[in-house]
Every structure is written in C-alpha cells, then in structure tokens.
C-alpha cells in the first residue's frame with residue numbers, strides 16, 4: 670500500500686539529499702562523483718538534516734543512505750589534506766570532536782529510529798556513520814572497511830563502534846589487517862540486519878522502515894533509550910569517549926608524521942578515503 674507513496678525532496682542542501690517518503694525521512698550522502706566522500710559541508714548538512722527529521726513531528730523513521738554506487742568512501746581525504754594538514758592538536762581535536770564524534774553521537778542518541786541503507790563502499794568515516802544507526806540494510810555489493818591504521822597510522826576512526834557491532838574478535842581482525850568485510854560476512858556475523866540484491870535495496874529499506882514506523886512512537890523511543898542505555902551500562906559511551914582521545918594522540922605520532930610526508934599522495938591516488 671505504501672509502495673506508491675510520493676517521494677519528495679525538501680530543503681536547501683547541496684551535499685546531501687533530504688527526501689520525505691510518507692512518515693520516513695531519507696537523508697542521502699549526495700556527492701556520487703566523489704564516492705560520497707564526507708567533506709565538511711556534507712557532514713554539516715547531514716547533522717542539520719538529522720536534527721530537522723528529529724524535530725519534525727511527522728517523521729517516524731530516519732534512513733541514512735548514499736546516492737550512486739556507494740554509501741560513502743569515508744571522510745574526504747583531499748579536503749582534509751588541503752585544509753587541515755597543519756592543524757594543531759587543539760584545532761584537530763575541536764574539528765573532530767564536533768564533526769566526527771559529536772555528529773555520530775547525535776545520530777546514536779536520536780530519539781527516532783535510524784536505518785542505514787548501504788551499497789558499495791562503506792569505509793572508515795562512513796563505517797562509523799552507518800554503524801551508529803540502529804539498523805542496517807545492505808546490498809550484496811556492499812563492503813565495509815576501516816583501513817586507516819594501515820593507510821595513515823591512525824588508531825581506527827574517531828568512533829570505535831566496531832567491537833559493539835561485530836564482536837571483539839572480528840573487530841581485531843578488521844582493524845589489524847584493514848581488510849574489507851563483505852556484506853555476506855557482515856550479515857552472517859549479525860553486523861547488518863538484512864542482505865538484499867542491489868536492485869531491491871531501496872524498497873527493502875523502505876519496507877523495514879515502514880514496519881518500524883507502525884510501532885507506537887513513544888514506546889519505540891523508550892525502547893531505543895533502554896537498549897542504548899544497556900550498551901552504556903556495558904561501557905559503550907565511556908569506551909567511545911576514551912578511544913576518541915587515544916585517536917587524537919595517534920594523529921600526532923612519529924608514525925603518522927612519516928606517513929603524512931610519504932604516503933598522503935599515494936593514499937589519494939589509490940582511492941583510499943580516510944581521516945587526517
């Protein structure tokens with residue numbers, strides 16, 4: 670019955686697409702020519718759009734997606750090198766605390782349920798964003814990776830959500846090797862909820878969103894609050910806060926300096942998007 674619900678693009682955004690589909694808000698990374706790399710305007714717009722959807726009483730569920738072939742290749746490395754290469758510790762801390770850690774936590778704390786819709790690359794900073802959503806639907810071409818330990822000698826990305834969504838053993842393998850995880854494996858280990866054909870991704874995600882939207886809204890938000898609080902009682906928030914600070918240290922090590930001097934151009938040319 671809802672399959673014919675009109676899709677309406679709203680708002681004045683340039684790096685994301687904000688669409689309303691009935692009671693669902695779909696917020697898409699929208700720089701497909703750059704594999705949806707998350708530059709500052711995109712992150713700011715994503716945060717603004719999530720806040721808008723949370724405040725809109727007509728929105729029941731929020732989908733975070735990406736237009737084109739990829740969910741997102743992660744933080745925009747070219748922008749980072751161009752604009753933040755010589756940031757002081759203080760400047761980088763402030764930037765990453767607001768835009769990487771802060772925005773991700775706002776997504777986690779959203780009182781409305783969030784669903785990541787993932788195809789193609791879901792790498793580094795984008796892995797972080799997708800996994801801060803409550804549910805994940807991925808197509809069979811999707812893959813996940815966090816190679817920044819290898820490419821930039823940084824301690825993972827800013828939000829170490831990995832052990833919470835893939836288990837400690839897998840998280841160690843994933844981060845120690847930087848290797849990709851296929852969507853099939855992600856589904857097998859329970860990191861994603863649904864695995865579908867690429868052609869079915871959009872409709873499968875909307876179908877899940879519609880089912881969630883039928884649940885009474887306040888009960889849903891209270892349930893989410895309790896589930897997130899369960900994670901907090903297990904140390905989720907404290908562990909993430911601690912890692913953010915460790916991550917900042919890893920930005921100013923001798924290893925990082927050497928890689929910056931020798932490898933930044935190579936990292937870009939190989940298409941690895943990551944953090945700096």
Ligand code: ZN
Pocket residue numbers: 765823826827916920944945
């Ligand atoms: Zn960082």
